[in-house]
Amino acid sequence: MTGIARLLMSGLLTWSAVAIPALAQETTQAMLDAAAKEGKVVWYSSVDVKVAEAIAQAFKAAYPKIDVDVERSGSERVFQRINQEHQSGIRNVDVVNSSDASHFLFWKQQKWLAAHTPPDVKRYAPQFKDPDGYYADWRATLSVMGYNTNLVAEKDAPKSYADLLDPRWKGKLVKSHPGYSGTSLTGTYAIVKVLGWDYLAKLAKQDVQQLQSTTATPKSIASGERAVMVDGNEYNMFIEIDRKSPVKIIYPTEGTPFVTSPTAIFADAPHPNAARVFQNFLYTVKAQQLVVDMGGARSLHPDVKEPANRTPLSKIKLLPDDPAAMLPLVGEIKKRYTELFGN
Amino acid sequence: MPFSLAIVLVLLVLVLLPMAWLAVTSLRSDSGGPTLGNYRQLVGDASFLRPLFTTLWTSAAVGTVCLLFAAPMGWLVSRSDLPGKRALRLLILASFATPPFLGAFAWVLLGGPNAGLINQWYYALFGLKPFEASPLINIFSAGGMVFVMALYTFPYVFTFIANGLDVIPGELEEASSILGAPAWRTALDVTFPLVLPALLAGFLVAFLQAMTLFGPPAILALPARIDTMTTKIWSLFQFPPQLGLAAAASVPLLVVAIALLRTQTLLMGRRGYSIIGGKSGAITQHPLGAWKVPALALFAVVLGCSILLPYGVLLRTAFVRNWSAPAGLANLTLDNWRFVFIEFSQTRLALLNTFALGVTAATAGTVLATVIGYLCIRRLVWGHSVLGFLATAPVAIPGIVLAVGLFLAYTHPPLMLYGTLAIIFLAYVTKEMPVGYQQIRAALTAVHPELEDASRIFGATRLRALRDVTAPLIRNGVIATWILIFLGSIRELSATILLFTARTKTISVTMFDLRESNDWGPIAVLSITMLLITFAMIAVVTRFTQRRII
Numbered sequence: 093m094t095g096i097a098r099l100l101m102s103g104l105l106t107w108s109a110v111a112i113p114a115l116a117q118e119t120t121q122a123m124l125d126a127a128a129k130e131g132k133v134v135w136y137s138s139v140d141v142k143v144a145e146a147i148a149q150a151f152k153a154a155y156p157k158i159d160v161d162v163e164r165s166g167s168e169r170v171f172q173r174i175n176q177e178h179q180s181g182i183r184n185v186d187v188v189n190s191s192d193a194s195h196f197l198f199w200k201q202q203k204w205l206a207a208h209t210p211p212d213v214k215r216y217a218p219q220f221k222d223p224d225g226y227y228a229d230w231r232a233t234l235s236v237m238g239y240n241t242n243l244v245a246e247k248d249a250p251k252s253y254a255d256l257l258d259p260r261w262k263g264k265l266v267k268s269h270p271g272y273s274g275t276s277l278t279g280t281y282a283i284v285k286v287l288g289w290d291y292l293a294k295l296a297k298q299d300v301q302q303l304q305s306t307t308a309t310p311k312s313i314a315s316g317e318r319a320v321m322v323d324g325n326e327y328n329m330f331i332e333i334d335r336k337s338p339v340k341i342i343y344p345t346e347g348t349p350f351v352t353s354p355t356a357i358f359a360d361a362p363h364p365n366a367a368r369v370f371q372n373f374l375y376t377v378k379a380q381q382l383v384v385d386m387g388g389a390r391s392l393h394p395d396v397k398e399p400a401n402r403t404p405l406s407k408i409k410l411l412p413d414d415p416a417a418m419l420p421l422v423g424e425i426k427k428r429y430t431e432l433f434g435n
Numbered sequence: 436m437p438f439s440l441a442i443v444l445v446l447l448v449l450v451l452l453p454m455a456w457l458a459v460t461s462l463r464s465d466s467g468g469p470t471l472g473n474y475r476q477l478v479g480d481a482s483f484l485r486p487l488f489t490t491l492w493t494s495a496a497v498g499t500v501c502l503l504f505a506a507p508m509g510w511l512v513s514r515s516d517l518p519g520k521r522a523l524r525l526l527i528l529a530s531f532a533t534p535p536f537l538g539a540f541a542w543v544l545l546g547g548p549n550a551g552l553i554n555q556w557y558y559a560l561f562g563l564k565p566f567e568a569s570p571l572i573n574i575f576s577a578g579g580m581v582f583v584m585a586l587y588t589f590p591y592v593f594t595f596i597a598n599g600l601d602v603i604p605g606e607l608e609e610a611s612s613i614l615g616a617p618a619w620r621t622a623l624d625v626t627f628p629l630v631l632p633a634l635l636a637g638f639l640v641a642f643l644q645a646m647t648l649f650g651p652p653a654i655l656a657l658p659a660r661i662d663t664m665t666t667k668i669w670s671l672f673q674f675p676p677q678l679g680l681a682a683a684a685s686v687p688l689l690v691v692a693i694a695l696l697r698t699q700t701l702l703m704g705r706r707g708y709s710i711i712g713g714k715s716g717a718i719t720q721h722p723l724g725a726w727k728v729p730a731l732a733l734f735a736v737v738l739g740c741s742i743l744l745p746y747g748v749l750l751r752t753a754f755v756r757n758w759s760a761p762a763g764l765a766n767l768t769l770d771n772w773r774f775v776f777i778e779f780s781q782t783r784l785a786l787l788n789t790f791a792l793g794v795t796a797a798t799a800g801t802v803l804a805t806v807i808g809y810l811c812i813r814r815l816v817w818g819h820s821v822l823g824f825l826a827t828a829p830v831a832i833p834g835i836v837l838a839v840g841l842f843l844a845y846t847h848p849p850l851m852l853y854g855t856l857a858i859i860f861l862a863y864v865t866k867e868m869p870v871g872y873q874q875i876r877a878a879l880t881a882v883h884p885e886l887e888d889a890s891r892i893f894g895a896t897r898l899r900a901l902r903d904v905t906a907p908l909i910r911n912g913v914i915a916t917w918i919l920i921f922l923g924s925i926r927e928l929s930a931t932i933l934l935f936t937a938r939t940k941t942i943s944v945t946m947f948d949l950r951e952s953n954d955w956g957p958i959a960v961l962s963i964t965m966l967l968i969t970f971a972m973i974a975v976v977t978r979f980t981q982r983r984i985i
Contacts, residue, residue, distance in 0.1 A: 136937065141954060145778040162780045163937040165948055172674030177936055180846055182854040184937050243549075243566065264566055271673065272951065301575065301658050308953035315759035317550035319566060337757070431482075434660030435670045 118211050119372045124155070126365035132159035133366035136174060137189040138167040138274055138353070139231070140307040140328060143387035150382055151373050158366050166305050167192040167274025167353075168426075178204065183360050186367035187374075189230055191306075191353040192274030193415035194422060196227045199356065206359040208368055212375040212393060220352065220392040227356035230374055231389040234326040234408070235279030235349040237342035238310060243319040252345040253287060256295060256322060263299040266318035271426045271435070272304040279306075279323050279349035280425055281418045282411035286346050289428060295322070296432040314339050323349075330388030330402060343403070347411040352392075439816035442807060446825040449865045453840025454689075454832070460843050461682035473683035486662040487687055490646055493581050493663065497645035498638040500585040501592040504737055506634060508589075509596030510626075511730050516720045518727070523734055530741040531590035532969050534926040535583070536650025536943065537962050541745030542583050543654060544752055544955060546574030550759040552748060580655040581645075586741040588644045592637035599633030600626070618721065632702045639699045643692055647833035649929035654950060664688055665835050665929060672933050678843060685836040692831045746966070752959035771956035775964075779957065784938070785945040789925050792856060792941065796863035797921035803864070804871030805913060809901075812879045823872070830869040834929035837862055842933055854936045862930040867920040874919060878912025879905075911979050918976040922969060 116123060127133075137144050141164040148160035165173065167190040174185055190196070199205050200222070209225040221228035237256075239249045243264075250256055256265060270277035283291065301318055303309055309324035314337035326348075329341045355374055361367045373379055380393040390398075390405060398404065418425075464470040477483045511517045512524065545553045548570035557571040558564060573579060603626065611621040652663040662670070664684065671681040723730055752758045755766045775782055804826065810816050811823045829837070841862055845852035852858040882905055890900040928943040935944050942961060949958050 134937070141779070141949070141952060141957075142774065145774070145780065148780060149778060160780060161784070164952075166951065169673075169951075173937060175674045176676070177854065180853045181851065182936060182938075184854075300660075302660050303658060303953065304951040305953070308951065311953040311955075315547075315550040315757070316565065317547045317759070319549075335756070435657055435662055435666060 117209050119369050123365050123368060127369045128157035130363040130366045132161055133363050133370040134161045134184055134186045135370065136163045136170050136185045138165065138170055138191050139189060146386055147379060147382065150379060151370060154373065155369060158369060166272035168272050168277060171195050183362050185358055186361040186363050187355055187357055187370055189353060189355040190274050191351050192277050193352050193354055193413060194419040196354050196356055197415055197419050200226050204358055206357045208357050208371060210372040210375040215394055216392055227354040229352040229392050230355040231383050232350065232352045232392060233275065233389055235275050235306065235323045235351055236326045236329060237344050238313055238321040238324060238329050238339055239342065240313045240316055240319050241338045241340055243316060249342060250320060253283060253291065256298065261298055261320055264319040265298055265322050266301040266303060266309050266312045267322040268306040268309050268324060269302060269304050270429050273306045275306040275325055275351045276323055277422065277425060278351045278413050280429060281421065282349040286411065292432055300433065302433050310339065327388030343408050347409045350410040350412050352413055439810060439818060443818065443822060449861065450825055450828050453837060453844045456843035457682045457685055457840040460678055461686060463679055465679065473679040476680060477683050483667065483684060486664050486667040489577065489661060490664040493577055494642045494645040496581045497584045497588055498642040500581065501589040501641040502634060502638050505589040505592035505637065506596055507733060509593050509600060513597045513600035514721055515723050517723060517730055526738045526742055527590050527593055530587055532973055533587055535587040535648055536654060536928050538587050538745050539583050539651040539654040540950065540958055540962060541748050542574050544748045544758055545744055546572040546579060548573040548575065574655055575659045577656060577661055580651050583651050583655060584645045584648055588641045591640045591644060595633045595637035596630060599630050603629045635702050636699045639695045643695050646688065646691065647929060649835055649932055668835055668839065669932060681839050682843065685839045688833050688836050692833055696831050749959045749962045752955050753963055758955050771960045775957050775960040781940060781945050785940050785942045788856060788939055789941045792859055792863060793921045793924045796860055796867065796924045797917045800864045800867050800871045800920040801913060801917045804868065804875045804916060808872055808875035808879050812876060813884060826872040827869045829865050834866055835933065837866060838930035838933040854939065856939050859931055859934050859939060862934060863924040863927060866930060867923045870923060871916045871920050874912060874916040878909040882908045914979045915976050918972050922972055
């Protein structure tokens with residue numbers, strides 16, 4: 093191909109991408125009519141199932157003609173299911189939410205995602221959205237430690253990851269699994285960066301109860317089945333605290349992994365219009381406030397107010413996530429973790 | 436002739452095609468060339484040998500525990516004047532009908548070492564504190580898993596033994612006591628050797644059942660970081676699936692299952708000698724006297740652990756906000772029910788899928804089993820013994836192994852069934868075929884061919900004789916078969932767990948998903964729903980057949 097032709101081609105591509113967007117970005121009447129005809133949106137999400145269904149209920153209240161099918165599982169399981177379906181030629185998912193942000197890098201590389209910027213996302217800070225408009229951080233949470241206040245006195249509670257290696261925590265710890273949970277995986281990556289695999293090898297000798305989801309561990313310490321949680325969603329802890337469960341959050345002194353959780357629309361979504369209406373809804377102040385108030389999450393929307401009883405992010409030492417650096421290491425992290433802690 | 440060939444073809448596709456794929460895939464490398472690498476990794480890697488060892492010893496333990504409890508229970512129900520036998524048999528039937536994964540859920544709530552309700556009572560009773568004292572029960576252990584598996588496997592052993600004792604003529608024992616032997620001597624020298632084959636067969640069946648379960652190990656052993664072969668195979672299916680390894684890891688399960696069943700056939704084949712006495716009279720019912728109390732206590736403990744406590748805790752959990760807190764007024768709620776039946780968007784799809792699969796698998800399975808049963812028992816076609824063999828062969832294929840085979844056979848052209856209900860349907864029909872075939876055989880054996888012959892002598896065609904004479908006589912058996920396959924299908928987990936996709940979820944995998952996030956309230960609601968459906972169907976089956984299942 094000559095230089096001129098190549099230039100023309102790339103110009104053509106740019107032009108087509110810019111000038112004829114497949115569908116509008118904002119929710120239009122035509123989009124709503126088409127979405128009503130599609131009848132529903134299929135949402136794969138890793139957020140706690142009750143939070144997910146509450147979002148779905150709020151959406152249905154706003155758009156009664158569009159149903160929401162929620163498929164909830166751990167982020168890594170969601171990723172596996174979508175890839176397995178894609179490989180088998182099954183088109184089912186419209187919108188995805190995962191707490192392993194590296195998934196979106198992978199899907200974007202594979203060209204499986206549709207570019208779509210919800211109107212509210214224009215106001216998000218640049219570090220919380222994809223520059224090409226394929227995804228944005230719908231929510232964020234921290235992978236925190238925690239304990240049951242009936243079983244552990246505040247003065248005895250561990251303050252850091254290093255404290256958990258103390259023999260007195262043997263048989264009392266519960267942990268989620270990075271092979272299942274994106275939050276756990278993101279957290280494991282951050283912990284390994286700070287403390288090394290050596291730390292996890294020592295932790296594995298503490299007779300840790302191995303659960304799957306970071307939504308499960310807060311429920312475990314709330315029930316009193318285990319005393320201390322190594323990792324779990326901050327938002328589930330907020331939910332438990334709002335329910336008056338006897339639990340407290342620990343922000344470890346080494347730093348707390350900050351986990352962003354984007355959503356995106358698939359390019360071959362079976363309900364493309366409903367998907368866009370839903371994606372736009374997810375980032376509205378109303379939905380974001382619901383995710384924060386009822387769902388305990390951190391929002392990246394500038395207009396959302398945090399309840400007064402939650403420690404502001406600015407006062408917590410954070411271990412930021414780094415999806416691009418994590419992506420090539422995901423397989424190895426899961427493998428080494430499973431060797432230490434089992435399935 | 437072409438008809439029977441078609442039936443053989445259907446069975447070959449159902450049974451042998453997935454197994455052939457399994458064999459071929461296990462011998463193929465990722466690049467497609469032939470290799471023994473998968474097997475080499477299997478025998479050389481501790482992460483495979485340990486689960487295999489765990490599976491073997493826990494299954495043997497389940498078999499032993501079942502024998503220790505079910506053998507005396509079988510003897511008591513068959514040979515003693517124990518009161519309330521009918522009710523006891525009904526409760527044993529209830530344990531049989533309870534899906535083991537459901538029992539495992541319930542036992543997490545009862546036997547969790549610190550929050551489990553039994554341990555909470557234990558700590559409260561003795562003024563102990565969780566974590567400081569060791570718990571009464573730690574359900575998250577290999578022992579806990581064996582305990583729960585035995586609770587839902589013992590009915591198989593019980594049935595073998597009670598039925599075995601029922602066919603041993605009482606005269607043999609009477610002769611022994613007339614000759615002056617004390618009761619224990621008669622039991623040891625006469626009854627025991629006669630019932631030994633049934634005991635061993637019961638052990639083997641319990642072993643086989645325990646070995647193939649996926650729910651209890653995944654729910655109880657994984658949190659303690661213990662893998663069994665079924666959870667190991669399942670973990671190999673996480674994307675990207677390691678198909679060659681999964682296929683190779685399925686082979687040991689298949690080989691052990693076949694060996695167990697061969698041994699069992701050999702043992703049961705010898706039972707002829709136990710009915711030497713000819714037509715026997717009434718069986719003597721040994722008076723228990725004061726022994727009634729420990730005898731009833733045995734039933735109380737076993738049935739309490741398998742039925743009363745689990746059902747109780749599920750019912751309680753379904754109606755409270757916080758399952759581990761006292762069930763005071765402030766804790767009571769209908770939220771779990773509202774969530775499951777109004778908010779949870781998977782309930783409707785999962786119920787629909789489960790019913791669609793149950794009804795279609797039961798219908799297709801019954802039709803197939805009836806046709807094969809009829810052809811085999813009347814020896815109407817050439818090759819009927821092959822038909823009979825193929826129809827019973829799936830009994831040796833553990834559910835998860837069948838699922839691996841089906842996944843391999845139907846995730847690529849020409850038949851892309853993965854992602855549809857059809858692949859799960861095939862799994863259910865194949866898995867339930869032996870049950871259906873045995874049921875139909877039993878029904879048909881009871882109808883003497885003379886009845887059909889009479890009809891034919893009067894000029895009826897074979898089809899007419901079948902329609903007017905045989906069909907009405909086996910109707911109840913056919914209905915019972917349908918319901919048994921339906922029940923087997925709606926509770927299936929170990930094969931479904933590898934074959935479902937988001938659109939083809941069933942109630943059982945939906946519950947398994949909820950377990951991974953510890954949502955016990957909704958799990959309890961779905962459990963109760965499933966049990967209600969199950970018992971309603973069993974009520975129907977007993978009404979139609981008017982005979983004992985257990």
